[in-house]
Amino acid sequence: MISSTEMAVVDENAEALGVPRKQLMESSGNAAARAVREIADPGASVALVCGRGNNGGDAFVAARFLSAYDVTVHLLGRPETISTEIARENWVALERAEIDRRTVEDSTAIDLATPDIVVDAMLGTGVTGALREPEATAAETINAADCPVLAVDVPSGIDADTGEREGIAVEADRVVTFHDEKPGLRDLDADVTVGDIGIPDAAERFVERGDLRRLSRDSNAHKGDFGRVLVVGGGPYTGAPALAAQAALRSGADLAYVACPETVAREVQGYSENLIVEPLAGERLDSSNVQQLLAVASRMDCVVFGPGLGDATKSLDAVEAFLEAFAGTAVVDADALQVVPNVETEATLVCTPHQGELESMGGTTAADPDDRAELVESFAAELDVTLLVKGAYDVISDGTRTRLNRTGNPGMTVGGTGDVLAGVTGAMACVLDPIHAAAIGAYTNGRAGDIVVEDNGYGLVATDLLGALSAALWSESVA
Ligand SMILES: NC(=O)C1=CN([C@@H]2O[C@H](COP(=O)(O)OP(=O)(O)OC[C@H]3O[C@@H](n4cnc5c(N)ncnc54)[C@H](O)[C@@H]3O)[C@@H](O)[C@H]2O)[C@@H](O)CC1
Ligand SMILES: [K+]
Numbered sequence: 001m002i003s004s005t006e007m008a009v010v011d012e013n014a015e016a017l018g019v020p021r022k023q024l025m026e027s028s029g030n031a032a033a034r035a036v037r038e039i040a041d042p043g044a045s046v047a048l049v050c051g052r053g054n055n056g057g058d059a060f061v062a063a064r065f066l067s068a069y070d071v072t073v074h075l076l077g078r079p080e081t082i083s084t085e086i087a088r089e090n091w092v093a094l095e096r097a098e099i100d101r102r103t104v105e106d107s108t109a110i111d112l113a114t115p116d117i118v119v120d121a122m123l124g125t126g127v128t129g130a131l132r133e134p135e136a137t138a139a140e141t142i143n144a145a146d147c148p149v150l151a152v153d154v155p156s157g158i159d160a161d162t163g164e165r166e167g168i169a170v171e172a173d174r175v176v177t178f179h180d181e182k183p184g185l186r187d188l189d190a191d192v193t194v195g196d197i198g199i200p201d202a203a204e205r206f207v208e209r210g211d212l213r214r215l216s217r218d219s220n221a222h223k224g225d226f227g228r229v230l231v232v233g234g235g236p237y238t239g240a241p242a243l244a245a246q247a248a249l250r251s252g253a254d255l256a257y258v259a260c261p262e263t264v265a266r267e268v269q270g271y272s273e274n275l276i277v278e279p280l281a282g283e284r285l286d287s288s289n290v291q292q293l294l295a296v297a298s299r300m301d302c303v304v305f306g307p308g309l310g311d312a313t314k315s316l317d318a319v320e321a322f323l324e325a326f327a328g329t330a331v332v333d334a335d336a337l338q339v340v341p342n343v344e345t346e347a348t349l350v351c352t353p354h355q356g357e358l359e360s361m362g363g364t365t366a367a368d369p370d371d372r373a374e375l376v377e378s379f380a381a382e383l384d385v386t387l388l389v390k391g392a393y394d395v396i397s398d399g400t401r402t403r404l405n406r407t408g409n410p411g412m413t414v415g416g417t418g419d420v421l422a423g424v425t426g427a428m429a430c431v432l433d434p435i436h437a438a439a440i441g442a443y444t445n446g447r448a449g450d451i452v453v454e455d456n457g458y459g460l461v462a463t464d465l466l467g468a469l470s471a472a473l474w475s476e477s478v479a
Helices: 004-016 021-039 054-064 085-096 135-144 209-214 239-250 262-271 287-297 313-325 334-342 355-360 369-383 417-431 434-456 462-474
Strands: 045-050 070-076 101-104 117-121 149-152 174-178 191-195 228-232 255-261 276-280 302-305 329-332 348-351 386-389 394-397 402-405
Touching (some): 021 191, 054 070, 054 085, 054 149, 228 287, 239 255, 239 417, 239 462, 255 287, 276 287, 287 313, 302 417, 348 434, 355 386, 369 386, 402 434, 417 434, 434 462
Parallel strands (some): 045 070, 117 149, 149 174, 174 191, 228 255, 228 302, 329 348, 348 386
Antiparallel strands (some): 386 394
């Protein structure tokens, strides 16, 4: 079962893997034509009713695959209003092939005559709200036709995310849906088949640039809508928490706080005026800081534990005491990871170990990425956390869903890149589900490293990543 958002992610991931959308449309159209052949014999008359998006485009393609039939393509609206390049190209191809195509500019004038089969390709996953005109009247005409109705992807008027309708919808006898079943289709009184359109499994398995579609920036947003991140760390090290917090800002968080021992507060602040520093009494985090931390954390969307914290027992005890009383979202990295296997917490945890740290948490690893993915998945389920296990292929799993990330390069073994990753993941966890936050965190951090190396060659340092994060996340040129 796949939602339309998820479908858009997978579609763009396929494109990133070298399978362009035009090719997918060719396969969709082919699958729709195959469904027609299963319903009607050669020579039968087929009326294809097409919208101006890619759903209509699928039917333009299908028409080319139905040369043994008496095909008429009806486009609802003017050809200039076809909304995508590939649908338009396939419309133009119909003219050159001299396939009977008509434009319906007045919805009341749609005349299907008496076809042997109607194909509904008005709207697919791109529908929003109740059918407008001319689609609404065309749906009535289709429903009144005295012949089988085949819907392409989803019956027009049915919301592909909920399976619900707000107004009139096409009553289909049969649905050929693509790649995976859409929600609600099973509840319809229709025969549903899933057409394989050649989207590789890798488009769902690997994190690719399509995953970035999960991050949308609403132009009405206010400060704080994209998250407040608190990084808890510092003491023995000061650069690490500053890196993590700056990475959170660079990847979209609105505010980044660093809670660190007062003895290093000035030094941490000195790295950047963009950070808000919250000094904690003492030289190392300890249990006396927990109440203060809980109070600050209650105003945050995500807390990142670990960068530069050190492994002093009293600091780890403080992390444990914090998590026992915390019910929000936390990213746990570095030495703080040791606390996770034994802590009783209601918090939502995203843990970012490298393979050595995973083993000290009690997990096991394997050289083969697929084997490793299986091991990580069962360990995430056992701990009831989301794991992002760093490696040449990062493995991300919440115990049910498991992804692999291939961005990044050997130049990133340098110190501090893990702190950047924790900060990016913290920013993502403010606005996304943990599995998506961790997957996009891994992808973005690695992509930033790849951009730096493409530009400058090896020899990158962690601060270089900060400058490349925006490009990794938002640049159009990232391919
Ligand atoms: N991987 C994919 O996502 C693939 C998608 N394909 C096809 O592309 C379809 C999605 O295409 P699009 O995203 O272009 O969307 P659609 O073709 O479903 O609809 C988009 C058009 O509908 C209009 N519209 C939206 N809501 C409306 C309403 N309530 N009343 C009237 N008009 C409305 C929009 O203005 C837009 O012009 C899928 O359903 C499928 O058929 C296939 O071609 C290939 C692969
Ligand atoms: K449709």
